Amino acid sequence: MPSAPASVPATQPLVIPLRTGLRRSPVETSRLLLVPIDAPDGQELWEAVDGSRWHLERWLPWVPYNNTPEASLRYAEACAVDWDAGRALRFAIRDKTSKGLLGVVGLDACVHLHRSCELGYWLRRDAVGRGLMTEAANGLLQFGFTRVGLHRIRCAAATDNLPSLRVIQRLGFHFEGIARQAELVGSRWLDHALFARLATDER
């Protein structure tokens, strides 16, 4: 008689918190609020991207396509749809005092079967150099591991995107390798440095 498998790991699906509840009670860090993106954020997203075009388009391939306020509105609407489908959890980073939108941080490409996703982020030009992204991403990693039940969070940055690599280092990610010519940004192929953090990693 065939023997039973020794042990089958318990299936533990990701928990996707309700977007509407989190818009009322956002993820909080000492200086920031992380609020799920929805259609009303479209105009502020447009102003942030359009006011920081040069700073963003060196590293983010979608920036030239985000070329009208309507494009930002469509992106904001798609964020809400992706959230509700459990595909991606993207947050507006807001200043706790002024409530102004400073950038975006998100957990993209959620794979429920493997409890994994990819961290992505950007800040508007006038918000860099204050530790805000490290603070926002730390808050999001904590949220992802404890509330969503993620096991593995990947992150990639171009090998010459030094500010982003420093963020990743401060977040305690482990280096896993180089993906050659992983992304075409403008007319430039970018090599990616690949990193990950596991829920079980020591900090």
Ligand SMILES: CC(C)(COP(=O)(O)OP(=O)(O)OC[C@H]1O[C@@H](n2cnc3c(N)ncnc32)[C@H](O)[C@@H]1OP(=O)(O)O)[C@@H](O)C(=O)NCCC(=O)NCCS
């Ligand atoms: C990547 C990006 C978010 C990094 O922004 P950043 O402001 O350098 O990162 P942080 O917000 O964590 O700030 C850290 C810097 O603030 C400084 N800082 C100043 N005051 C600080 C404070 N009170 N607390 C912590 N850090 C502080 C730190 O020393 C650090 O500077 P350093 O990296 O030169 O040592 C930003 O450059 C960006 O949006 N780039 C374009 C888009 C992009 O590349 N996205 C990532 C694609 S992989």
